[in-house]
Amino acid sequence: MEKLKVGIIGFGTVGTGVYKVLQTIDNIEIKKIAVKNINKKRNIENFDETILTNDAFQVVNDPDIDVVIEVAGGVNPAFDLLKTAINNGKHIVTANKELLAKEGSELFRLAKEKNIIILYEAAVAGGIPIIMPVKTTLSANKITKIAAILNGTTNYILTKMHEQNLSYDTALKQAQELGYAETDPTGDVEGYDASYKISILSTIAFNKKVSIDKIYREGITNIKPQDIQSAKDLGYRIKLIAMGQVLEDGKIDVRVHPMLVAKKHLLAKVNNATNSIMLTGYPVGELVLTGPGAGAEPTASSVVGDLLILASELKTSPCPLPQTVCNHEEIADQIEIGDTYNDYYISINASNNPGAIGIIGTICGKNNISISTIMQKGINPDNTAQIVVITEKSKESDVQNALKEMLKSDSIKNIDNLLRVMN
Ligand SMILES: NC(=O)c1ccc[n+]([C@@H]2O[C@H](COP(=O)([O-])OP(=O)(O)OC[C@H]3O[C@@H](n4cnc5c(N)ncnc54)[C@H](OP(=O)(O)O)[C@@H]3O)[C@@H](O)[C@H]2O)c1
Incomplete structure (x- = not known):
């Protein structure tokens, strides 16, 4: 059986998780892994360091590689690398929400032109399957509403503020010590990460390009113990909510901000680093998917899942997975927060x-x-x-x-x- 040959760009939390899972799978061969610092010690048993390179263009230009897995993050040089990979006829699996939110239109346009598939299950909710279900099994639905907890770091901080009456600063410090928050937590606590994710998810759910620049965004840094206490007294919990809805006039309302969520609401019960997505659609009604939104193994579950879907589809069709093509041609009419x-x-x-x-x-x-x-x-x-x-x-x-x-x-x-x- 011929193996699918992959190149991985990025060998950090997600990249090493993907590598480890791929060691358990027979029909995939890792040809190259690109990193930033080739001298960094990689604590992986029996790892063949000769497949490492610090020139990621060696991955996207390698004629032997069929699929590029991009798990490095950031817009540059990932954007140039993936455009080169697509131009070279390589299919893409990526977990990079920032890149897709900011430059997805161009990547999907180019991919369509070149008959290339881009899969990105890991980019929205880590280990929770949401992209493929929306694109395939839920495609009979008209989805009108999404309300979600898409950032584990902020959910962890808010949970600790509620449960242990901690200030924001103390809860953040604890999250950093436990590895739930980065040294520079801005991307999480100011809501950028959740806004990238909701722009991707609402674009596929509403089938119109939702622009990241028009998403209202507010983080959790202004939540004080007195707000937490008042929320408790009134029967609520404070959560960072990413939401999107199609209004009666067809306009689209997408935003990320903290909310007081009634205690009886399912999202109020989602604690610590767990993520949860509530979708409302016709005919399915209300659907809730809850699980790990980040971490090496849950994220690898989605990345490798995408890869295996590609592996089996590429064997049967010259233009596989037509349902995964992203509609970025129709632009959503997004309303202002006011x-x-x-x-x-x-x-x-x-x-x-x-x-x-x-x-x-x-x-x-x-x-x-x-x-x-x-x-x-x-x-x-x-x-x-x-x-x-x-x-x-x-x-x-x-x-x-x-x-x-x-x-x-x-x-x-x-x-x-x-x-x-x-x-
Ligand atoms: N962490 C999660 O739980 C999670 C969940 C869902 C999605 N994601 C997304 O997955 C991506 C990776 O996240 P991560 O947490 O794994 O990041 P990370 O731990 O910081 O790892 C990044 C990796 O990319 C490599 N890298 C950086 N710049 C590079 C370049 N120019 N060329 C080649 N390699 C380069 C780094 O090399 P060195 O090792 O040499 O520094 C490192 O191995 C991001 O887009 C993130 O948003 C992460």
């Missing part, structure tokens, strides 16, 4: 005087905002009080206008936080 409608949690620092709650109520009313809950949470040593408001469904721009107006009042000292709510 035009979205949500329930809101507003945490306000106000003077401890009898008029403050009245002022908040009046300003909300003037801006078309109905309040469903308002509570004062004790008095601070400086004679201010934390007032927490939960609104009914309101337009974001109305809420922003109301907050600006509140800040003009002598009674309102600060808006400590504004978060959206999912019931």
Whole structure:
């Protein structure tokens, strides 16, 4: 039996996981592995170092290689490498969400032109199968809504803030010590990683190109212990939610931000580094997939799964997997955050005087905002009080206008936080 010959670019967490899984599979041969630092010690038993190169172009230009597995990350030089690989007739398996979110249109266009397959199951939710199910078994559906926890680092931090009453900084430090967060955690905690993933997932689910540049993004660095406590008191948990929905007028609303999620909601029960994706579609209804969104082995499960699908398809067809072709031609009409409608949690620092709650109520009313809950949470040593408001469904721009107006009042000292709510 002829073996499928692969070249791997990247030999870090995912690359070594993929290598180890491929040692258990007979019909795949690893021809070359490209790394950045060829002198780095690789702690892998019986590893033949002669297949390593620090020139990744040797992988994409090798005429013997059928499939390139790109698990290096980043846009450059991965973009140039994969374009070269496609031009050289090599199929691609990648876990690189940043590259696909930013340059996917060009890669998929080129791949279509050259009759090349790009598979990327690992790029959205690590070990959770979501891309292939949406493209194949769920293809009878019109998917209208996605709500998901797509970043394990932030979910871990928020879980610890809830369960152990830790501050954001302490929970982050703990996550870094345990290897759940990187030394520079920006990509995770500021929501970039989740926004790359939701742009890829909503593009395939809604069958229109969702642009990463138009996705509203907000991370978790502004979540304070007092928000966590208020969320608990009100029956919620705070989660970083990546969401996408098709509105009645066909416009698309895609965003990433922290939300108060009602305790009874399935996403509120997803803790630590676990990821979860809730899809709503017709005719399937509501579907939830939960599991490990990262890590060497879960991610290798998806990468090697893609590779094995390719291996069997390439034997039977000159243009395999037509259903995996990505539709990037039709551009989604994405709405701005100001035009979205949500329930809101507003945490306000106000003077401890009898008029403050009245002022908040009046300003909300003037801006078309109905309040469903308002509570004062004790008095601070400086004679201010934390007032927490939960609104009914309101337009974001109305809420922003109301907050600006509140800040003009002598009674309102600060808006400590504004978060959206999912019931
Ligand atoms: N980690 C996860 O759980 C996970 C889950 C899903 C998706 N992903 C995605 O998978 C990709 C890899 O992530 P990772 O966590 O495995 O990263 P990583 O541990 O930092 O490993 C990156 C690897 O790429 C190599 N590399 C960097 N620049 C290179 C270049 N110019 N040419 C050749 N090799 C180069 C590095 O070489 P050296 O070893 O010599 O430094 C290293 O082996 C990223 O796109 C990431 O978003 C990761």
